[in-house]
Amino acid sequence: MDAWVSHAGIFSATIKFNEPLQVAWVNTSGDQVTPGSFSLDPLKVKSKRAYINQTVPFTIADEAAFSAFTSAMITQPNFTWHLTSDKLDVRALAFPTAHGLHFKKDVTLNGMNNFGRARLARRLQAARDDPAGGIVFSATTGLDNSSAFNVNLGTGSGANTVIKPGSNAVTLDGRLVPQTGTDALATTFELFTKYLNGEQADVVATGxxxxxxxxxxxxxxxxxxxxxxxxxPFVAPGGAVSPIKAITIGDMSLEFSTHAPWAPVSNSRTVLAAMELPFGFGLEIEEISNRGRCRACQLDG
Structure with a gap:
Protein backbone atom coordinates (compact mmCIF):
# COMPACT_ATOMS: atom_id res chain seq x y z
CA MET A 1 0.00 0.00 0.00
CA ASP A 2 1.45 3.34 -1.09
CA ALA A 3 -0.69 6.25 0.13
CA TRP A 4 -0.88 9.14 2.54
CA VAL A 5 -3.25 10.43 5.22
CA SER A 6 -4.11 14.14 5.16
CA HIS A 7 -5.41 16.49 7.88
CA ALA A 8 -3.54 14.52 10.55
CA GLY A 9 -2.83 17.56 12.75
CA ILE A 10 -0.20 20.27 12.96
CA PHE A 11 1.98 18.44 15.49
CA SER A 12 4.31 15.55 14.78
CA ALA A 13 2.68 12.43 16.14
CA THR A 14 2.54 8.65 16.11
CA ILE A 15 -0.70 6.79 15.32
CA LYS A 16 -0.91 3.19 16.46
CA PHE A 17 -3.66 0.83 15.23
CA ASN A 18 -4.27 -1.73 17.97
CA GLU A 19 -6.93 -3.52 15.94
CA PRO A 20 -7.10 -4.38 12.22
CA LEU A 21 -8.88 -2.00 9.86
CA GLN A 22 -12.23 -3.45 8.87
CA VAL A 23 -12.93 -3.08 5.15
CA ALA A 24 -16.52 -2.59 4.00
CA TRP A 25 -16.90 -2.51 0.23
CA VAL A 26 -19.64 -0.28 -1.16
CA ASN A 27 -21.15 -2.28 -4.03
CA THR A 28 -22.96 -0.91 -7.09
CA SER A 29 -26.28 -1.00 -5.19
CA GLY A 30 -24.85 1.22 -2.47
CA ASP A 31 -24.86 -1.57 0.12
CA GLN A 32 -21.84 -2.22 2.32
CA VAL A 33 -20.43 -5.74 2.56
CA THR A 34 -17.37 -6.65 4.62
CA PRO A 35 -14.96 -8.91 2.72
CA GLY A 36 -12.17 -8.73 5.31
CA SER A 37 -9.58 -6.66 7.14
CA PHE A 38 -5.90 -5.75 7.24
CA SER A 39 -3.45 -4.43 9.82
CA LEU A 40 -1.21 -1.38 9.64
CA ASP A 41 2.07 -0.61 11.34
CA PRO A 42 2.20 2.66 13.33
CA LEU A 43 2.07 5.82 11.21
CA LYS A 44 4.33 8.82 11.66
CA VAL A 45 2.63 12.21 11.23
CA LYS A 46 4.68 15.15 10.02
CA SER A 47 3.52 18.42 8.45
CA LYS A 48 -0.14 17.36 8.73
CA ARG A 49 0.43 14.17 6.74
CA ALA A 50 1.23 10.54 7.42
CA TYR A 51 2.73 8.54 4.57
CA ILE A 52 1.90 4.85 4.17
CA ASN A 53 4.30 2.55 2.33
CA GLN A 54 3.55 -0.90 3.65
CA THR A 55 2.96 -4.39 2.26
CA VAL A 56 0.38 -6.06 4.47
CA PRO A 57 -1.69 -9.26 4.20
CA PHE A 58 -5.44 -9.00 3.68
CA THR A 59 -7.48 -11.35 5.88
CA ILE A 60 -10.57 -12.64 4.05
CA ALA A 61 -13.55 -12.90 6.39
CA ASP A 62 -16.26 -13.59 3.80
CA GLU A 63 -15.13 -15.44 0.67
CA ALA A 64 -18.37 -14.80 -1.23
CA ALA A 65 -18.16 -11.07 -0.49
CA PHE A 66 -14.49 -10.99 -1.46
CA SER A 67 -15.26 -12.81 -4.74
CA ALA A 68 -17.91 -10.20 -5.56
CA PHE A 69 -15.48 -7.42 -4.68
CA THR A 70 -12.76 -8.98 -6.87
CA SER A 71 -15.17 -9.06 -9.82
CA ALA A 72 -15.89 -5.37 -9.32
CA MET A 73 -12.22 -4.47 -8.86
CA ILE A 74 -11.28 -6.24 -12.12
CA THR A 75 -14.15 -4.89 -14.24
CA GLN A 76 -14.95 -1.44 -12.81
CA PRO A 77 -13.00 1.85 -13.19
CA ASN A 78 -13.11 2.50 -9.42
CA PHE A 79 -14.53 1.26 -6.14
CA THR A 80 -15.05 2.59 -2.60
CA TRP A 81 -13.84 1.12 0.68
CA HIS A 82 -15.32 2.17 4.02
CA LEU A 83 -12.50 1.73 6.57
CA THR A 84 -13.07 1.58 10.32
CA SER A 85 -10.91 0.73 13.32
CA ASP A 86 -11.25 1.14 17.07
CA LYS A 87 -8.81 1.54 19.96
CA LEU A 88 -6.28 3.78 18.22
CA ASP A 89 -3.45 5.26 20.30
CA VAL A 90 -2.18 8.72 19.31
CA ARG A 91 0.79 10.47 20.88
CA ALA A 92 1.71 14.00 19.73
CA LEU A 93 5.06 15.49 20.75
CA ALA A 94 5.48 15.03 24.52
CA PHE A 95 1.76 15.11 25.28
CA PRO A 96 0.15 12.14 27.02
CA THR A 97 -1.01 9.33 24.74
CA ALA A 98 -4.67 9.44 23.77
CA HIS A 99 -6.23 5.98 23.94
CA GLY A 100 -9.37 4.41 22.50
CA LEU A 101 -9.79 6.69 19.49
CA HIS A 102 -11.98 5.66 16.56
CA PHE A 103 -11.04 5.75 12.88
CA LYS A 104 -13.57 6.01 10.03
CA LYS A 105 -12.78 6.89 6.43
CA ASP A 106 -14.21 6.36 2.92
CA VAL A 107 -11.52 5.73 0.31
CA THR A 108 -12.15 5.61 -3.45
CA LEU A 109 -9.54 3.61 -5.36
CA ASN A 110 -8.95 2.92 -9.04
CA GLY A 111 -10.16 -0.41 -10.36
CA MET A 112 -8.65 -2.40 -13.22
CA ASN A 113 -11.48 -1.53 -15.64
CA ASN A 114 -11.08 -4.76 -17.64
CA PHE A 115 -7.42 -3.75 -18.11
CA GLY A 116 -8.45 -1.00 -20.50
CA ARG A 117 -8.20 -1.63 -24.22
CA ALA A 118 -5.77 -4.47 -24.80
CA ARG A 119 -3.18 -3.99 -27.52
CA LEU A 120 -0.97 -6.40 -29.43
CA ALA A 121 2.39 -5.78 -27.80
CA ARG A 122 4.91 -8.11 -29.39
CA ARG A 123 3.67 -11.11 -31.32
CA LEU A 124 0.73 -13.19 -32.45
CA GLN A 125 1.50 -16.75 -33.39
CA ALA A 126 -0.70 -19.54 -34.69
CA ALA A 127 1.83 -22.03 -33.46
CA ARG A 128 0.69 -25.55 -34.25
CA ASP A 129 -2.10 -28.02 -34.84
CA ASP A 130 -3.87 -29.23 -31.72
CA PRO A 131 -3.93 -33.06 -31.41
CA ALA A 132 -7.52 -32.76 -30.20
CA GLY A 133 -8.44 -30.75 -33.30
CA GLY A 134 -8.27 -27.08 -34.09
CA ILE A 135 -5.36 -24.67 -33.76
CA VAL A 136 -3.29 -23.66 -30.75
CA PHE A 137 -2.26 -20.00 -30.79
CA SER A 138 -0.33 -17.65 -28.54
CA ALA A 139 -0.66 -13.87 -28.27
CA THR A 140 1.54 -11.49 -26.30
CA THR A 141 -0.81 -8.69 -25.36
CA GLY A 142 -0.32 -5.32 -23.70
CA LEU A 143 -2.55 -4.73 -20.67
CA ASP A 144 -2.90 -1.55 -18.61
CA ASN A 145 -3.63 -2.01 -14.91
CA SER A 146 -4.93 1.32 -13.62
CA SER A 147 -5.29 0.05 -10.04
CA ALA A 148 -2.71 -0.11 -7.26
CA PHE A 149 -3.07 -3.90 -6.92
CA ASN A 150 -0.99 -6.78 -8.23
CA VAL A 151 -2.97 -9.74 -9.58
CA ASN A 152 -1.40 -13.18 -9.88
CA LEU A 153 -3.35 -14.90 -12.65
CA GLY A 154 -1.35 -18.09 -12.20
CA THR A 155 -0.08 -20.19 -15.07
CA GLY A 156 -0.05 -18.53 -18.48
CA SER A 157 2.70 -19.29 -20.95
CA GLY A 158 5.19 -19.01 -18.09
CA ALA A 159 5.10 -20.35 -14.55
CA ASN A 160 3.21 -17.35 -13.18
CA THR A 161 1.42 -14.47 -14.84
CA VAL A 162 1.44 -11.40 -12.60
CA ILE A 163 -0.27 -8.19 -13.70
CA LYS A 164 1.31 -5.24 -11.92
CA PRO A 165 0.12 -1.62 -11.76
CA GLY A 166 0.86 0.19 -15.01
CA SER A 167 1.70 -1.38 -18.37
CA ASN A 168 2.14 -5.14 -18.66
CA ALA A 169 3.02 -7.58 -21.45
CA VAL A 170 1.05 -10.78 -20.85
CA THR A 171 1.11 -13.93 -22.99
CA LEU A 172 -2.31 -15.48 -23.54
CA ASP A 173 -2.66 -19.01 -24.89
CA GLY A 174 -5.80 -20.20 -26.62
CA ARG A 175 -7.29 -22.76 -28.96
CA LEU A 176 -9.40 -22.23 -32.05
CA VAL A 177 -11.76 -25.19 -31.97
CA PRO A 178 -12.87 -26.86 -35.23
CA GLN A 179 -15.80 -25.08 -36.87
CA THR A 180 -18.54 -26.85 -38.81
CA GLY A 181 -21.68 -24.70 -38.93
CA THR A 182 -22.31 -22.27 -41.77
CA ASP A 183 -22.32 -19.20 -39.52
CA ALA A 184 -19.24 -20.35 -37.60
CA LEU A 185 -17.31 -21.01 -40.82
CA ALA A 186 -18.34 -17.60 -42.17
CA THR A 187 -17.05 -15.93 -38.99
CA THR A 188 -13.77 -17.85 -39.18
CA PHE A 189 -13.43 -16.92 -42.86
CA GLU A 190 -13.95 -13.25 -42.02
CA LEU A 191 -11.47 -13.43 -39.12
CA PHE A 192 -8.61 -14.84 -41.21
CA THR A 193 -9.47 -12.70 -44.24
CA LYS A 194 -9.01 -9.61 -42.09
CA TYR A 195 -5.78 -11.05 -40.71
CA LEU A 196 -4.32 -11.66 -44.18
CA ASN A 197 -5.43 -8.19 -45.32
CA GLY A 198 -3.79 -6.53 -42.31
CA GLU A 199 -7.14 -5.43 -40.89
CA GLN A 200 -7.92 -5.55 -37.18
CA ALA A 201 -10.60 -7.86 -35.79
CA ASP A 202 -11.90 -7.49 -32.24
CA VAL A 203 -11.61 -10.75 -30.30
CA VAL A 204 -13.11 -10.97 -26.80
CA ALA A 205 -11.24 -13.08 -24.24
CA THR A 206 -13.26 -14.02 -21.15
CA GLY A 207 -11.80 -15.10 -17.83
CA PRO A 233 -6.98 -6.94 -31.28
CA PHE A 234 -6.43 -9.81 -33.72
CA VAL A 235 -4.20 -8.33 -36.41
CA ALA A 236 -1.09 -9.35 -38.32
CA PRO A 237 1.89 -7.64 -36.61
CA GLY A 238 3.63 -6.90 -39.91
CA GLY A 239 0.59 -5.66 -41.80
CA ALA A 240 -1.07 -7.29 -44.80
CA VAL A 241 0.18 -10.75 -45.77
CA SER A 242 0.97 -11.64 -49.41
CA PRO A 243 0.74 -15.44 -49.49
CA ILE A 244 1.65 -15.87 -53.19
CA LYS A 245 5.37 -15.21 -53.59
CA ALA A 246 5.89 -16.32 -57.22
CA ILE A 247 3.96 -17.71 -60.22
CA THR A 248 5.44 -19.94 -62.93
CA ILE A 249 3.46 -20.46 -66.17
CA GLY A 250 4.56 -23.54 -68.13
CA ASP A 251 2.40 -23.06 -71.23
CA MET A 252 -0.23 -20.63 -72.42
CA SER A 253 -2.90 -20.59 -75.09
CA LEU A 254 -4.99 -17.69 -76.34
CA GLU A 255 -8.66 -18.07 -77.22
CA PHE A 256 -9.96 -15.43 -79.63
CA SER A 257 -13.56 -14.43 -80.06
CA THR A 258 -15.30 -12.43 -82.79
CA HIS A 259 -17.14 -10.55 -80.06
CA ALA A 260 -13.87 -9.34 -78.52
CA PRO A 261 -11.07 -9.91 -81.04
CA TRP A 262 -8.59 -7.72 -79.18
CA ALA A 263 -9.24 -9.28 -75.76
CA PRO A 264 -8.44 -12.98 -76.03
CA VAL A 265 -8.87 -15.31 -73.08
CA SER A 266 -5.61 -16.83 -71.85
CA ASN A 267 -5.47 -20.40 -70.57
CA SER A 268 -2.73 -22.54 -69.08
CA ARG A 269 -2.60 -26.13 -67.86
CA THR A 270 0.61 -25.71 -65.86
CA VAL A 271 0.49 -22.75 -63.51
CA LEU A 272 2.63 -23.18 -60.39
CA ALA A 273 2.30 -20.79 -57.45
CA ALA A 274 4.83 -20.56 -54.63
CA MET A 275 2.86 -19.81 -51.46
CA GLU A 276 4.02 -18.88 -47.99
CA LEU A 277 1.63 -18.42 -45.06
CA PRO A 278 2.62 -17.03 -41.64
CA PHE A 279 1.07 -19.97 -39.81
CA GLY A 280 2.55 -22.95 -38.07
CA PHE A 281 -0.45 -25.22 -38.60
CA GLY A 282 -1.37 -27.48 -41.49
CA LEU A 283 -3.60 -26.05 -44.20
CA GLU A 284 -5.41 -28.11 -46.80
CA ILE A 285 -6.25 -26.32 -50.07
CA GLU A 286 -8.89 -28.28 -51.94
CA GLU A 287 -9.16 -26.19 -55.10
CA ILE A 288 -7.47 -23.25 -56.80
CA SER A 289 -8.91 -21.59 -59.88
CA ASN A 290 -7.63 -18.71 -61.96
CA ARG A 291 -9.03 -17.02 -65.02
CA GLY A 292 -7.24 -14.20 -66.77
CA ARG A 293 -7.78 -12.14 -69.91
CA CYS A 294 -5.08 -10.68 -72.11
CA ARG A 295 -6.04 -7.06 -72.77
CA ALA A 296 -2.85 -5.83 -74.43
CA CYS A 297 -2.14 -8.27 -77.27
CA GLN A 298 -0.90 -7.08 -80.71
CA LEU A 299 -1.10 -9.30 -83.81
CA ASP A 300 1.01 -8.91 -86.98
CA GLY A 301 -0.24 -9.69 -90.52
Whole structure:
Protein backbone atom coordinates (compact mmCIF):
# COMPACT_ATOMS: atom_id res chain seq x y z
CA MET A 1 0.00 0.00 0.00
CA ASP A 2 1.45 3.34 -1.09
CA ALA A 3 -0.69 6.25 0.13
CA TRP A 4 -0.88 9.14 2.54
CA VAL A 5 -3.25 10.43 5.22
CA SER A 6 -4.11 14.14 5.16
CA HIS A 7 -5.41 16.49 7.88
CA ALA A 8 -3.54 14.52 10.55
CA GLY A 9 -2.83 17.56 12.75
CA ILE A 10 -0.20 20.27 12.96
CA PHE A 11 1.98 18.44 15.49
CA SER A 12 4.31 15.55 14.78
CA ALA A 13 2.68 12.43 16.14
CA THR A 14 2.54 8.65 16.11
CA ILE A 15 -0.70 6.79 15.32
CA LYS A 16 -0.91 3.19 16.46
CA PHE A 17 -3.66 0.83 15.23
CA ASN A 18 -4.27 -1.73 17.97
CA GLU A 19 -6.93 -3.52 15.94
CA PRO A 20 -7.10 -4.38 12.22
CA LEU A 21 -8.88 -2.00 9.86
CA GLN A 22 -12.23 -3.45 8.87
CA VAL A 23 -12.93 -3.08 5.15
CA ALA A 24 -16.52 -2.59 4.00
CA TRP A 25 -16.90 -2.51 0.23
CA VAL A 26 -19.64 -0.28 -1.16
CA ASN A 27 -21.15 -2.28 -4.03
CA THR A 28 -22.96 -0.91 -7.09
CA SER A 29 -26.28 -1.00 -5.19
CA GLY A 30 -24.85 1.22 -2.47
CA ASP A 31 -24.86 -1.57 0.12
CA GLN A 32 -21.84 -2.22 2.32
CA VAL A 33 -20.43 -5.74 2.56
CA THR A 34 -17.37 -6.65 4.62
CA PRO A 35 -14.96 -8.91 2.72
CA GLY A 36 -12.17 -8.73 5.31
CA SER A 37 -9.58 -6.66 7.14
CA PHE A 38 -5.90 -5.75 7.24
CA SER A 39 -3.45 -4.43 9.82
CA LEU A 40 -1.21 -1.38 9.64
CA ASP A 41 2.07 -0.61 11.34
CA PRO A 42 2.20 2.66 13.33
CA LEU A 43 2.07 5.82 11.21
CA LYS A 44 4.33 8.82 11.66
CA VAL A 45 2.63 12.21 11.23
CA LYS A 46 4.68 15.15 10.02
CA SER A 47 3.52 18.42 8.45
CA LYS A 48 -0.14 17.36 8.73
CA ARG A 49 0.43 14.17 6.74
CA ALA A 50 1.23 10.54 7.42
CA TYR A 51 2.73 8.54 4.57
CA ILE A 52 1.90 4.85 4.17
CA ASN A 53 4.30 2.55 2.33
CA GLN A 54 3.55 -0.90 3.65
CA THR A 55 2.96 -4.39 2.26
CA VAL A 56 0.38 -6.06 4.47
CA PRO A 57 -1.69 -9.26 4.20
CA PHE A 58 -5.44 -9.00 3.68
CA THR A 59 -7.48 -11.35 5.88
CA ILE A 60 -10.57 -12.64 4.05
CA ALA A 61 -13.55 -12.90 6.39
CA ASP A 62 -16.26 -13.59 3.80
CA GLU A 63 -15.13 -15.44 0.67
CA ALA A 64 -18.37 -14.80 -1.23
CA ALA A 65 -18.16 -11.07 -0.49
CA PHE A 66 -14.49 -10.99 -1.46
CA SER A 67 -15.26 -12.81 -4.74
CA ALA A 68 -17.91 -10.20 -5.56
CA PHE A 69 -15.48 -7.42 -4.68
CA THR A 70 -12.76 -8.98 -6.87
CA SER A 71 -15.17 -9.06 -9.82
CA ALA A 72 -15.89 -5.37 -9.32
CA MET A 73 -12.22 -4.47 -8.86
CA ILE A 74 -11.28 -6.24 -12.12
CA THR A 75 -14.15 -4.89 -14.24
CA GLN A 76 -14.95 -1.44 -12.81
CA PRO A 77 -13.00 1.85 -13.19
CA ASN A 78 -13.11 2.50 -9.42
CA PHE A 79 -14.53 1.26 -6.14
CA THR A 80 -15.05 2.59 -2.60
CA TRP A 81 -13.84 1.12 0.68
CA HIS A 82 -15.32 2.17 4.02
CA LEU A 83 -12.50 1.73 6.57
CA THR A 84 -13.07 1.58 10.32
CA SER A 85 -10.91 0.73 13.32
CA ASP A 86 -11.25 1.14 17.07
CA LYS A 87 -8.81 1.54 19.96
CA LEU A 88 -6.28 3.78 18.22
CA ASP A 89 -3.45 5.26 20.30
CA VAL A 90 -2.18 8.72 19.31
CA ARG A 91 0.79 10.47 20.88
CA ALA A 92 1.71 14.00 19.73
CA LEU A 93 5.06 15.49 20.75
CA ALA A 94 5.48 15.03 24.52
CA PHE A 95 1.76 15.11 25.28
CA PRO A 96 0.15 12.14 27.02
CA THR A 97 -1.01 9.33 24.74
CA ALA A 98 -4.67 9.44 23.77
CA HIS A 99 -6.23 5.98 23.94
CA GLY A 100 -9.37 4.41 22.50
CA LEU A 101 -9.79 6.69 19.49
CA HIS A 102 -11.98 5.66 16.56
CA PHE A 103 -11.04 5.75 12.88
CA LYS A 104 -13.57 6.01 10.03
CA LYS A 105 -12.78 6.89 6.43
CA ASP A 106 -14.21 6.36 2.92
CA VAL A 107 -11.52 5.73 0.31
CA THR A 108 -12.15 5.61 -3.45
CA LEU A 109 -9.54 3.61 -5.36
CA ASN A 110 -8.95 2.92 -9.04
CA GLY A 111 -10.16 -0.41 -10.36
CA MET A 112 -8.65 -2.40 -13.22
CA ASN A 113 -11.48 -1.53 -15.64
CA ASN A 114 -11.08 -4.76 -17.64
CA PHE A 115 -7.42 -3.75 -18.11
CA GLY A 116 -8.45 -1.00 -20.50
CA ARG A 117 -8.20 -1.63 -24.22
CA ALA A 118 -5.77 -4.47 -24.80
CA ARG A 119 -3.18 -3.99 -27.52
CA LEU A 120 -0.97 -6.40 -29.43
CA ALA A 121 2.39 -5.78 -27.80
CA ARG A 122 4.91 -8.11 -29.39
CA ARG A 123 3.67 -11.11 -31.32
CA LEU A 124 0.73 -13.19 -32.45
CA GLN A 125 1.50 -16.75 -33.39
CA ALA A 126 -0.70 -19.54 -34.69
CA ALA A 127 1.83 -22.03 -33.46
CA ARG A 128 0.69 -25.55 -34.25
CA ASP A 129 -2.10 -28.02 -34.84
CA ASP A 130 -3.87 -29.23 -31.72
CA PRO A 131 -3.93 -33.06 -31.41
CA ALA A 132 -7.52 -32.76 -30.20
CA GLY A 133 -8.44 -30.75 -33.30
CA GLY A 134 -8.27 -27.08 -34.09
CA ILE A 135 -5.36 -24.67 -33.76
CA VAL A 136 -3.29 -23.66 -30.75
CA PHE A 137 -2.26 -20.00 -30.79
CA SER A 138 -0.33 -17.65 -28.54
CA ALA A 139 -0.66 -13.87 -28.27
CA THR A 140 1.54 -11.49 -26.30
CA THR A 141 -0.81 -8.69 -25.36
CA GLY A 142 -0.32 -5.32 -23.70
CA LEU A 143 -2.55 -4.73 -20.67
CA ASP A 144 -2.90 -1.55 -18.61
CA ASN A 145 -3.63 -2.01 -14.91
CA SER A 146 -4.93 1.32 -13.62
CA SER A 147 -5.29 0.05 -10.04
CA ALA A 148 -2.71 -0.11 -7.26
CA PHE A 149 -3.07 -3.90 -6.92
CA ASN A 150 -0.99 -6.78 -8.23
CA VAL A 151 -2.97 -9.74 -9.58
CA ASN A 152 -1.40 -13.18 -9.88
CA LEU A 153 -3.35 -14.90 -12.65
CA GLY A 154 -1.35 -18.09 -12.20
CA THR A 155 -0.08 -20.19 -15.07
CA GLY A 156 -0.05 -18.53 -18.48
CA SER A 157 2.70 -19.29 -20.95
CA GLY A 158 5.19 -19.01 -18.09
CA ALA A 159 5.10 -20.35 -14.55
CA ASN A 160 3.21 -17.35 -13.18
CA THR A 161 1.42 -14.47 -14.84
CA VAL A 162 1.44 -11.40 -12.60
CA ILE A 163 -0.27 -8.19 -13.70
CA LYS A 164 1.31 -5.24 -11.92
CA PRO A 165 0.12 -1.62 -11.76
CA GLY A 166 0.86 0.19 -15.01
CA SER A 167 1.70 -1.38 -18.37
CA ASN A 168 2.14 -5.14 -18.66
CA ALA A 169 3.02 -7.58 -21.45
CA VAL A 170 1.05 -10.78 -20.85
CA THR A 171 1.11 -13.93 -22.99
CA LEU A 172 -2.31 -15.48 -23.54
CA ASP A 173 -2.66 -19.01 -24.89
CA GLY A 174 -5.80 -20.20 -26.62
CA ARG A 175 -7.29 -22.76 -28.96
CA LEU A 176 -9.40 -22.23 -32.05
CA VAL A 177 -11.76 -25.19 -31.97
CA PRO A 178 -12.87 -26.86 -35.23
CA GLN A 179 -15.80 -25.08 -36.87
CA THR A 180 -18.54 -26.85 -38.81
CA GLY A 181 -21.68 -24.70 -38.93
CA THR A 182 -22.31 -22.27 -41.77
CA ASP A 183 -22.32 -19.20 -39.52
CA ALA A 184 -19.24 -20.35 -37.60
CA LEU A 185 -17.31 -21.01 -40.82
CA ALA A 186 -18.34 -17.60 -42.17
CA THR A 187 -17.05 -15.93 -38.99
CA THR A 188 -13.77 -17.85 -39.18
CA PHE A 189 -13.43 -16.92 -42.86
CA GLU A 190 -13.95 -13.25 -42.02
CA LEU A 191 -11.47 -13.43 -39.12
CA PHE A 192 -8.61 -14.84 -41.21
CA THR A 193 -9.47 -12.70 -44.24
CA LYS A 194 -9.01 -9.61 -42.09
CA TYR A 195 -5.78 -11.05 -40.71
CA LEU A 196 -4.32 -11.66 -44.18
CA ASN A 197 -5.43 -8.19 -45.32
CA GLY A 198 -3.79 -6.53 -42.31
CA GLU A 199 -7.14 -5.43 -40.89
CA GLN A 200 -7.92 -5.55 -37.18
CA ALA A 201 -10.60 -7.86 -35.79
CA ASP A 202 -11.90 -7.49 -32.24
CA VAL A 203 -11.61 -10.75 -30.30
CA VAL A 204 -13.11 -10.97 -26.80
CA ALA A 205 -11.24 -13.08 -24.24
CA THR A 206 -13.26 -14.02 -21.15
CA GLY A 207 -11.80 -15.10 -17.83
CA UNK A 208 -12.02 -18.79 -16.97
CA UNK A 209 -10.03 -19.57 -13.81
CA UNK A 210 -6.78 -18.94 -11.98
CA UNK A 211 -4.46 -21.94 -11.65
CA UNK A 212 -1.41 -21.23 -9.52
CA UNK A 213 2.04 -22.76 -10.02
CA UNK A 214 1.27 -25.56 -7.54
CA UNK A 215 -1.86 -26.58 -9.47
CA UNK A 216 -4.36 -25.06 -7.04
CA UNK A 217 -7.23 -22.86 -8.19
CA UNK A 218 -7.88 -19.73 -6.13
CA UNK A 219 -11.66 -19.79 -5.83
CA UNK A 220 -12.27 -16.10 -5.13
CA UNK A 221 -9.86 -14.97 -7.86
CA UNK A 222 -11.31 -17.44 -10.36
CA UNK A 223 -14.79 -16.15 -9.53
CA UNK A 224 -13.59 -12.61 -10.17
CA UNK A 225 -11.89 -13.51 -13.45
CA UNK A 226 -15.07 -15.04 -14.88
CA UNK A 227 -16.45 -11.49 -15.03
CA UNK A 228 -13.49 -10.32 -17.13
CA UNK A 229 -14.11 -9.41 -20.77
CA UNK A 230 -10.83 -8.55 -22.42
CA UNK A 231 -10.94 -7.08 -25.93
CA UNK A 232 -7.83 -8.25 -27.79
CA PRO A 233 -6.98 -6.94 -31.28
CA PHE A 234 -6.43 -9.81 -33.72
CA VAL A 235 -4.20 -8.33 -36.41
CA ALA A 236 -1.09 -9.35 -38.32
CA PRO A 237 1.89 -7.64 -36.61
CA GLY A 238 3.63 -6.90 -39.91
CA GLY A 239 0.59 -5.66 -41.80
CA ALA A 240 -1.07 -7.29 -44.80
CA VAL A 241 0.18 -10.75 -45.77
CA SER A 242 0.97 -11.64 -49.41
CA PRO A 243 0.74 -15.44 -49.49
CA ILE A 244 1.65 -15.87 -53.19
CA LYS A 245 5.37 -15.21 -53.59
CA ALA A 246 5.89 -16.32 -57.22
CA ILE A 247 3.96 -17.71 -60.22
CA THR A 248 5.44 -19.94 -62.93
CA ILE A 249 3.46 -20.46 -66.17
CA GLY A 250 4.56 -23.54 -68.13
CA ASP A 251 2.40 -23.06 -71.23
CA MET A 252 -0.23 -20.63 -72.42
CA SER A 253 -2.90 -20.59 -75.09
CA LEU A 254 -4.99 -17.69 -76.34
CA GLU A 255 -8.66 -18.07 -77.22
CA PHE A 256 -9.96 -15.43 -79.63
CA SER A 257 -13.56 -14.43 -80.06
CA THR A 258 -15.30 -12.43 -82.79
CA HIS A 259 -17.14 -10.55 -80.06
CA ALA A 260 -13.87 -9.34 -78.52
CA PRO A 261 -11.07 -9.91 -81.04
CA TRP A 262 -8.59 -7.72 -79.18
CA ALA A 263 -9.24 -9.28 -75.76
CA PRO A 264 -8.44 -12.98 -76.03
CA VAL A 265 -8.87 -15.31 -73.08
CA SER A 266 -5.61 -16.83 -71.85
CA ASN A 267 -5.47 -20.40 -70.57
CA SER A 268 -2.73 -22.54 -69.08
CA ARG A 269 -2.60 -26.13 -67.86
CA THR A 270 0.61 -25.71 -65.86
CA VAL A 271 0.49 -22.75 -63.51
CA LEU A 272 2.63 -23.18 -60.39
CA ALA A 273 2.30 -20.79 -57.45
CA ALA A 274 4.83 -20.56 -54.63
CA MET A 275 2.86 -19.81 -51.46
CA GLU A 276 4.02 -18.88 -47.99
CA LEU A 277 1.63 -18.42 -45.06
CA PRO A 278 2.62 -17.03 -41.64
CA PHE A 279 1.07 -19.97 -39.81
CA GLY A 280 2.55 -22.95 -38.07
CA PHE A 281 -0.45 -25.22 -38.60
CA GLY A 282 -1.37 -27.48 -41.49
CA LEU A 283 -3.60 -26.05 -44.20
CA GLU A 284 -5.41 -28.11 -46.80
CA ILE A 285 -6.25 -26.32 -50.07
CA GLU A 286 -8.89 -28.28 -51.94
CA GLU A 287 -9.16 -26.19 -55.10
CA ILE A 288 -7.47 -23.25 -56.80
CA SER A 289 -8.91 -21.59 -59.88
CA ASN A 290 -7.63 -18.71 -61.96
CA ARG A 291 -9.03 -17.02 -65.02
CA GLY A 292 -7.24 -14.20 -66.77
CA ARG A 293 -7.78 -12.14 -69.91
CA CYS A 294 -5.08 -10.68 -72.11
CA ARG A 295 -6.04 -7.06 -72.77
CA ALA A 296 -2.85 -5.83 -74.43
CA CYS A 297 -2.14 -8.27 -77.27
CA GLN A 298 -0.90 -7.08 -80.71
CA LEU A 299 -1.10 -9.30 -83.81
CA ASP A 300 1.01 -8.91 -86.98
CA GLY A 301 -0.24 -9.69 -90.52
Missing amino acids: KSSIQADGRAVSWLSAGLTALELHV
